[in-house]
Amino acid sequence: MIFKINVRGRDKIGDFWWGILCLLYLQIMIGMLPFKVFAEMALPEMDLLEMDIAEPQIPNSIIPPLSHAQLASEPVLPENLYNDEVQCVAINNVELINLDAFPNAAHLKEKAEEAHGRCLGEQGLSVLVANLQQQLVVDGYITSRVVFVGDSERDGTLMLKLMPGKIEDIRHHQDSVGNAHLSALFPGKRGDLVNLRHLEQGLENLQRLTSVNATLDVELNREDLSSQIIVNRQQSRLWRINAYLDDAGHDAVGRYRTGLILSFDNPLSRYNPLSLSDLLYFSVNRDLDSQPDKGHNSYGVHYSVPYGNWLFSMTGNQGERYQSFSFAGKRLAGKKFGYRSHWSVLDTQIQHLLTRGVNYKTVGYAGVLIRQSASFWTHREIDIQRFNTTDWQLGIEHLHYMPWATFRGGVRYQQGASWFGAQPIPGKMSTAPARLVDITSSLDIPFKIGTQSFQYRPAFSQQHTYSDISSLDKFTIGGRSSVRGFNENNALTGSRGWSLKNDISWISPIPGQTFVGQQFYIGMDYGEVSEQGQPFLLGERLAGAVVGTRGNYHAFGYDFNVGVPITKPAEFDADPLVFGFTLTWQY
Known part of the structure; x- marks a missing residue:
């Protein structure tokens, strides 16, 4: 006899014990509030390397959305569960026969021990088996079974047999488009126990590309509990184009920015009949100010490929920024002097799934970050602004769906190294490797007032270090990526700091499919920074507010906003109103 268990990705998540994560989030937030901070004055005209030429978000998130299969609900048990x-x-x-074959043996043993010392009748024995069966399902072993054996009770010992449900084959449905390399994408293989967590991970690997949609069926043979995992994969196209235009640049090198990203989903499928669910993209970015004496441009390439519970990624970028200066005086009147900076970055990372459950996922990663930069004044290199650094990184990311919110958080540790020709940073007082820790967390909380839908999103970020770090790693507040209400021309930077962004969005109730996901939002941000020794003090904190609208119109996305400063240092130059926009297009 064969029956089907349908497992589909991107469904909603069930209930979770939300109190622990809420307390963790509040502990992080409250623990940072007494942080005494001051600021180092930023020098944007010369420290051009600090100006981040940001690119639009690529559909290759660090933690892809969790796939979820609807599990059987926990059995409703009578109050006199184990009453005599x-x-x-x-x-x-x-005694559980075949217990060693199950990785969740400790959970099963704990459930079995609840019956020790009891006198169980027909009802009690049924409840015991139901509890053990439910534990198998909760832990993901959806096709394994618990059964009585002949002459189950001997001298007070009850013997139950665990029947393992194993994978017989993982194959494509006859209607699948393209042959994905299923043995590489799914953690489980033939002969392994059927584990729903492994099926979710494999489904997630298939759907990490936005052009791919996939479902799978588990066909179970009741006679031997073997299963056929049948995957139906559909891919709409092999390539995509994304473009953007915004005004988030620095006036010194071009306020208006544009970029184009060409992405290839499964780029090796032309040469290999088995798709790897890999992603390759190329990016080009530049300013639109069209002035010969200032500007910036950059180029990038990215490749990433999953393998079971692993994900390998590599991203490289290089570019330049340039501007001209003129001076007063008879000898220098009418002359312009050029300042130019070249930079390159290579970021490699290996990510591994640590744990996942019905509604959560935790991954760890390790990586190497290589950065180089050289600056020139009228074609002569400025030695003190030469950077050639290598850092290794360790981090952990967590995603958790709760009944009332979605939590995302992460911790990253970074330390300098002398690998790949790295050189000491000129001007540093200490030769010890620089060490820093970054903490990020956010909540997405939907709620309703009457019939209207809203969303509240707090996002917290902190950097902590006691090292003498370079300007490349300074924590910056001021601008749309940190404390809004300020433009990118002026910012406060420091070795340590934290910021909190708060958004409340009203989801527009306008019906129709012309404007999709239209929102009107207000936000209020706050941030602080500090520096050892407090050199070049300009201030210690910034606060700002913003109001705007965002959404999509067919293939276009938009975000229009206006911000105002609320709190700033007395000598900090800030516009009374800051207008901003971002336009995106995808094909």
């Missing part, structure tokens, strides 16, 4: 029954058998021990 009139006709019963005294149970001193429960």
Whole structure:
């Protein structure tokens, strides 16, 4: 006899014990509030390397959306669960046959021990088996079974047999488009236990590309509990184009920016009949100010490929920024002097799934970050602004769906190294490797007032270090990526700092499919920074507010906003109103 278990990705998540994550989030937030901060004055005209030429978000998130299969609900058990029954058998021990074949043996053993010392009748024995079966399902072993064996009770010992449900084959449905390399994408293989967590991970690997949609069926043979995993994969196209235009640049090198990203989903499928679910993209970015004496441009390439519970990624970028200066005086009147900076970055990372459950996922990663930069004044290199650094990184990311919110958080540790020709940073007082820790967390909380839908999103970020770090790693506040209400021309930077962004969005109730996901939002941000020794003090904190609208119109995305400063240092130059926009297009 064969029956099907349908497993589909991107469904909603069930209930979770939300209190622990809420307390963790509040502990992080409250623990940072007494942080005494001051600021180092930023020098944007010369420290051009600090100006981040940001690119639009690529559809290759660090933690892809969790796939979720609807599990059986926990059985409703009677209150007299293990109360002694009139006709019963005294149970001193429960022996589980084949227990060693299950990775969740500790959970099963704990459930079995609940019956020790009880006198169980027909109802109690049924409840015990139901509890063990439910534990198998909760831990992901959806096709394994718990059964009684002949002559189950001997001298107070109850013997139950765990019947493992194993994978017989993982194959494509006849209607699948393209042959994905299923053995590489799914953690499980033939002969392994059927584990729903492994199926979710494989489905997630298939759907990490936005052009791919996939479902799978588990066909179970009741006679031997073997399963056929049948995947139906559909891919709409092999390439995509994304473009953007915004005004988030620095006036010194071009306020208006544009970029184009060409992405290839499964780029090797032309030469290999088995797709790897890999992603390759190329990016080009530049300013639109069209002035010969200032500007910036950059180029990038990215490649990433999953393998079971692993994900390998590599991203490289290089570019330049340039501007001209003129000076007063008879000898220098009418002359312009050029300042130019070249930079390159190579970021490699290996990510591994640490744990995942019905509604959560945790990954760890390790990586190497290589950065180089050289600056020139009228074609002569400025030695003190030469950078050639290598850092290794370790981090952990967590995603958790709760009934009332979605939590995302992460911790990253970074330390300098002398690998790949790295050189000491000129001007540093210490030769010890620079060390820093970054903490990020956010909540997405939907709520309703009457019939209107809203969303509240707090996002927290902190950097902590006691090292003498370079300007490349300074924490910056001021601008749309940190504390809004200020433009990118002026910012406060420091070795340590934290910021909190708060958004409340109203989801527009306008019906129709012309404007999709239209929102009107207000936000209020706050941030602080500090520096050892407090050199070049300009201030210690910034606060700002913003109001705007965002959404999509067919293939176009938009975000229009206006911000105002609320709190700033007395000598900090800030516009009374800051207008901003971002336009995106995808094909």
